[in-house]
Amino acid sequence: MNRLTAIVLAAGEGKRMRSRQPKVLHPLCGRPLIAYPLRTAQALADRIVLVVGPNADGVVKLAPREARAVVQSERLGSGHAVLQAKPECAEGTILVLPGDMPLLSAETVERLVDHHRKSRAAATVLTAIVAEPQGYGRVLRQGGRVKRIVEDRDASDAEKKIAEINTSVYCFDSKRLWSALGKVRADNDQGEYYLTDVVGILCRAGARVDAIPVVDPAEAMGVNDRKQLAAVAVVQRRRILDRLMEAGVTIIDPASTYIEDTVTIGPDTTIQPQVVIEGQSVIGGECVIGTGCHVSSSRLADRVELKPYCVLTESVVDAAAILGPFCHLRPLSHVGSGAKIGNFVELKKSKIGRGSKVPHLSYVGDSTVGTQVNVGAGTITCNYDGVAKHETKIGDRAFIGTNTSLVAPITIGDGAYIAAGSTVTKDVPPGALAVGRAHQVVKEGWAARKAKTREEHRG
Numbered sequence: 001m002n003r004l005t006a007i008v009l010a011a012g013e014g015k016r017m018r019s020r021q022p023k024v025l026h027p028l029c030g031r032p033l034i035a036y037p038l039r040t041a042q043a044l045a046d047r048i049v050l051v052v053g054p055n056a057d058g059v060v061k062l063a064p065r066e067a068r069a070v071v072q073s074e075r076l077g078s079g080h081a082v083l084q085a086k087p088e089c090a091e092g093t094i095l096v097l098p099g100d101m102p103l104l105s106a107e108t109v110e111r112l113v114d115h116h117r118k119s120r121a122a123a124t125v126l127t128a129i130v131a132e133p134q135g136y137g138r139v140l141r142q143g144g145r146v147k148r149i150v151e152d153r154d155a156s157d158a159e160k161k162i163a164e165i166n167t168s169v170y171c172f173d174s175k176r177l178w179s180a181l182g183k184v185r186a187d188n189d190q191g192e193y194y195l196t197d198v199v200g201i202l203c204r205a206g207a208r209v210d211a212i213p214v215v216d217p218a219e220a221m222g223v224n225d226r227k228q229l230a231a232v233a234v235v236q237r238r239r240i241l242d243r244l245m246e247a248g249v250t251i252i253d254p255a256s257t258y259i260e261d262t263v264t265i266g267p268d269t270t271i272q273p274q275v276v277i278e279g280q281s282v283i284g285g286e287c288v289i290g291t292g293c294h295v296s297s298s299r300l301a302d303r304v305e306l307k308p309y310c311v312l313t314e315s316v317v318d319a320a321a322i323l324g325p326f327c328h329l330r331p332l333s334h335v336g337s338g339a340k341i342g343n344f345v346e347l348k349k350s351k352i353g354r355g356s357k358v359p360h361l362s363y364v365g366d367s368t369v370g371t372q373v374n375v376g377a378g379t380i381t382c383n384y385d386g387v388a389k390h391e392t393k394i395g396d397r398a399f400i401g402t403n404t405s406l407v408a409p410i411t412i413g414d415g416a417y418i419a420a421g422s423t424v425t426k427d428v429p430p431g432a433l434a435v436g437r438a439h440q441v442v443k444e445g446w447a448a449r450k451a452k453t454r455e456e457h458r459g
């Protein structure tokens with residue numbers, strides 16, 4: 001059987017990123033760059049060998065369990081990097097995937113592998129015809145057949161005009177690859193062992209090298225610096241939005257919508273302009289996500305409405321709840337079905353029961369609120385005593401008057417009432433009314449008496 005080993009190259013220093021972290025850990029639409037080729041390798045290959053640089057534990061951690069990692073301790077070029085993978089490779093077909101080309105699709109790579117296997121070429125290079133080939137290796141052909149690849153910095157002016165570039169994705173017959181790699185010399189501008197030289201070496205030995213161009217040249221976009229990362233992100237974002245729109249999601253303004261690759265959204269949901277949805281977020285169907293909302297690693301059931309400018313992090317919202325405008329759900333908040341969370345309300349680690357309302361200007365933290373509860377405007381759970389956090393429990397159908405302070409730990413029973421303006425420090429039993437404020441004093445005719453004393457004073 002002709003086994004397929006994928007070598008994923010990720011040992012490059014990424015100098016042009018000017019970053020402390022390895023280039024392939026930089027995120028693109030919610031996944032590190034290296035996750036993209038690893039996903040393709042996982043879909044197609046029998047074996048995966050990941051080549052990393054020194055101190056790249058963070059990269060190795062992202063590899064699937066069955067992958068083998070090898071360290072290229074000295075960065076001597078892409079050819080040298082591939083050679084480090086040799087002991088871990090099976091005999092058969094070797095697929096090389098660069099770690100910095102995240103737009104490459106699995107379908108394109110599959111087409112390359114199929115072509116390579118059918119044609120029985122010694123090597124098959126994936127190329128691209130691009131309008132701006134600067135910086136890329138150029139594919140030199142003679143009589144239509146591939147002859148060699150020349151790097152941009154080693155190319156003559158005439159060679160620089162060639163629009164067909166090397167994508168850095170290749171298939172090799174393993175035996176041919178290893179023997180040719182042994183002959184690669186570092187006699188180039190960078191003094192590196194270039195994998196690209198294998199093509200010329202094979203051709204000179206009379207072997208056949210094929211090149212097939214990608215259909216969509218965007219797939220060949222590499223990430224060497226942060227400007228290229230941003231350019232790649234524009235394409236990737238649009239792909240994510242197209243996938244969602246094809247699946248029935250309405251996106252009013254794709255240009256201002258940022259949705260990560262990790263997000264799923266149900267049909268007939270509408271995304272208003274300037275929305276960010278990131279992390280492992282799951283949005284149900286028939287939801288409305290209002291302008292300016294920022295949803296991070298949260299789960300929304302069907303028919304949830306987020307009015308404009310809500311911020312949700314690691315929270316859960318059940319069906320048909322209505323949130324915002326301007327509310328903030330901090331981690332571990334859970335809003336029950338049909339509940340309403342209104343303007344300038346902050347929730348943290350709290351459960352709001354089905355049909356309950358927290359409509360205005362409140363902070364609810366470390367709390368469990370029952371069903372059909374009304375939390376009046378300006379209610380604050382005083383959950384922190386300066387040392388520890390304490391819990392607030394509010395029973396079903398309770399009514400919390402406006403401007404109430406609930407000093408935790410505290411329990412308000414089912415159906416209890418709290419008078420407006422109360423500071424509640426003791427538990428309130430079910431069905432009771434608690435009034436925790438100074439009694440009002442009314443002095444009849446006080447203003448007139450005051451005016452009289454003022455006059456006497458003057459006179």
Ligand code: UD1
Pocket residue numbers: 009010011012013051072074075076077078079080081097098099100135136137138149151165166167168194195196222224
């Ligand atoms: C490379 C190709 C170029 C091609 C371009 C496509 C070479 C010599 N050139 O150029 O023909 O047009 O990709 O994007 O291969 N790497 C290592 N160890 C090293 C050096 C590189 O693992 O010592 C890895 C990098 O992590 C990267 C890949 O090899 O995944 C390519 O290296 P990079 O420096 O990005 O090469 P380019 O200049 O982009």
Ligand code: CA
Pocket residue numbers: 098100222223224
């Ligand atoms: Ca590159």
